[in-house]
Amino acid sequence: MPATQDPLASPEGVRRLVTAAIAAPSVHNTQPWRFVLSRGALELHADASRRLPVIDPRGRSMTISCGAALLNARLAMLTTGHRPDVRVLAGDAHDSTLLAEIRTGPRVTAPTAERRLYAAIHTRHSNRMPFAARRVPDDAWAALAAAARTEGAELWPVDRHAVPEMLDLVGAAERRLESDPAYGAELDRWTTDRHRLDGVPRYAFGPAASGHGVRARDFAADGTAGEPADFERQPQLAVLMTRGEGPATWLSAGQALQRVLLTATDLGVATNLLTQLLDVWDMDRRAAAPRYGTGRHIQAIVRVGYGPRAPSTPRRPVSDVLETAPPGTRG
The missing domain is CATH 3.40.109.10 (NADH Oxidase)
Structure with a gap:
């Protein structure tokens, strides 16, 4: 996909955003998110079936996990040469699962720092091993x-x-x-x-x-x-x-x-x-x-x-978490 093309205008572009999003960490790796492509926007929904009712009765950890996915999607769009236009809808009484929607914003050159963060998405892993005595500077x-x-x-x-x-x-x-x-x-x-x-x-x-x-x-x-x-x-x-x-x-x-x-x-x-x-x-x-x-x-x-390299954890495929809303519907 050309770097200047609207990432929400093609299946490849949408897949790139969602692939980045689902690499985010989540509580117990529940991956409690769902994405809906609807009327030119990529909607982020919480998947309540994946909430942990015992330790997360309020849905706080589930929503934080979805926020991590949203940041990844923002970085992915930014590196295509477009500013992500994000509308936060968390808590909207009309749809309790809809957390945010992302639209393609104006053309912009992604700062080097943001590109570096995007590159880190697939190398970031939770590290549960012992760390060295070296102090973080x-x-x-x-x-x-x-x-x-x-x-x-x-x-x-x-x-x-x-x-x-x-x-x-x-x-x-x-x-x-x-x-x-x-x-x-x-x-x-x-x-x-x-x-x-x-x-x-x-x-x-x-x-x-x-x-x-x-x-x-x-x-x-x-x-x-x-x-x-x-x-x-x-x-x-x-x-x-x-x-x-x-x-x-x-x-x-x-x-x-x-x-x-x-x-x-x-x-x-x-x-x-x-x-x-x-x-x-x-x-x-x-x-x-x-x-x-x-x-x-x-x-x-x-x-x-500072510790040894941590292993990655599995992710569901994009096809499991992405759907397209019928024309004329919100999703």
Whole structure:
């Protein structure tokens, strides 16, 4: 497809956008999105059948996942030489699944930085392995914080003296989840060993922590994810925060989170999310406590560092997530 052609005017162009979108991370790799090509717009819908009702009763994690997909689609359109014109519809009472629509905007030259982020889409993978003791430099932290601000969020490193407390909270949340039979059944649904194109395959579980410190999610739910390993003694954590709550804010948070993760990938920094604490807060149906400033809500806890190459996880094909609405319908 020529770089100047409207990407929504041809099947190849639409496929390019959706291919980028579905490479986004999602909670338990549920891939909770659906795309509809309708009247010249690419609509992003949440696929409620893929929401995790136990740990995500409000749909917060599902919407953040969809926000990450939206950021990827925006980058894909930008690299075709067009500015993405995005209309956020999250929370629209007329269609509870419709989150946003993307239309082709004016011609524009994609900045080099945006092209680099687009190139990182297919090399970004969640890294659940132990990281090296090497510290992330200040300039990298500054770039990650700037990425979050670009999408209207804030990324704050957790003070190294506060990290043990944060890890204790994450560990307590993991233990609570492990004791919940409903959570175990939900986790099992998305971590089966059978061949599938979604969920978390066993090869991506990562090892169990052998001692105190990082408490990775036990995707096996029985301690058999892999041989125990020594994780870094001084993990580096950051919190992604927004000043509001609700579907539109969560969609924005997902775009901010993905921009942070892609920026980290471009810088050679490994990342993974410690979501257990937020899962428990969502299960209790109360917003994350504003630990780092009045009115701020924590939307993600990110572990960063330098580690071995992480494996990719499977994705459903474009044909499974894309449909074309009949003429004259909204979709």
